[in-house]
Amino acid sequence: MVICIAGMHRSGTSMIARMLNICGVHLGEEKDLIPPAGDNPEGFWENDKFRIINEEILACFNGSWDLPPLFGDGWTKDPRLLHIHSRASKLIKEFSAYHLWGWKDPRNSLTLPFWQAHISGLKIIVCLRNPYDVYLSLSRRGYASNTFSYALWLTYSQQLLAAAEDENRIITHFDSYFHDPQSELRRLLNFLQIEADDETLAKACKTISVDLRHSSGKINDLLASNAPQNLIQIYKELCLQAGPVYLSSLDKQERSSLDKFEPNFETDVERYKKLLASTTLETERLLNQVFE
Template sequence: MVTRLLHRCGLELGPESDLMPPQADNPEGFWEHLRFVALNDELLAALGGAWDLPPKPDESFTGQPLNPLRLKARLLIEGFAPANVWGWKDPRNSLTLPFWQDLLPGLRTLIVVRNPLEVAHSMRERNGTSYSFALRLWEIYNRRLVEVANEKDRLVTCYDAFFENTESELRRILQFAALKDTELRSAAALVSTRRRHTHFTIDD
């Protein structure tokens, strides 16, 4: 959802044909660039892992065996050269961020924190994973991301904030991303609590 709002505000995500298509459980789309997703999958596999099998925390992303993937990544990045502000969404970035930071100095990272119970429920519905496994992955993904993204180049936002004060939270992100706020209200209008798939509170 957040990526969709930023796209409305001018964030370049690449050609629509390169974006993951909507599905029955997410008719508004995932807004993930398929080539970035595929490259992240290749990168994780090269390190002996996968999205659901995170590599070791001290894994090196600078070795020569990853050179072919670095070349593919540079070519992918070059395609966004004409864009003023561009980005991509992929949860796997939480595990591969050091690789991208090396290619994109000063890379800004938006961290969207969602209630882990909501994430676990979604993963159970979509992937059939257990709650305990999904909660463990949530912890690893978020911890790795916070550890790698330095404070100067990261912004942490809470998913719930977009259902409580959409315009205020979106404006904060636009300032961080150097995006204009001319489409702020039209983007905020896209948020609807009725379309929220799952919602857990701190009491749960």
């Protein structure tokens, strides 16, 4: 089984990758993992070889992690990607000896169709966090505009959801790991059909640090921050799919806000593709507004 860990930056992808690694998911040789840094002292748990390929894919379309390209239909067959496809195939073969492996990179949210062309039945973990908290985290790193952060969150989320089939994805909320981490991790492992004893589960959950959580915004904080309505819609829908641990972590006011929300779950992938197409120009406008 191959696992792709994706989601917007600052949404717990590193934390979740580390826990899954302890539970038996091979992430690559230690020398290939990006070392800890000031903005991620617990480690990124990110294989540099996959990161480089993802960055090259984005660069082929004149994009980057913080200025995502606007991919067209059939973009994975673009001739500019031929040499990258070849390198990706070789990289995947390096993991052929492992029955359970994966990689983590928030950029997977943008490049997922590329990897799906190489790996059938790819399991996708969608790491979710309140966009307001993502904005606060990015602002501490010099990205002060919530307009920028929200446009980026929309792009990452819409492109990821448009590519991730319902049966092959699971949504896990960052906040769940500060409420009942073992139950939420067990939920992930059950989805991935990974067996782990209670001791391993406890060891994995001990890696969770409260220092990772500099903010814990509420849904109402997001509503009060002038977030775009389509962002709020998508976030609330994803919250409702984030499992019982997350829902039980909400206070009465937050749960009431979700209960009043009428989601539209039918044909998720197709609907998100349409939503992505309809809001691409708006997202581009918001990003351009930041850089003008």
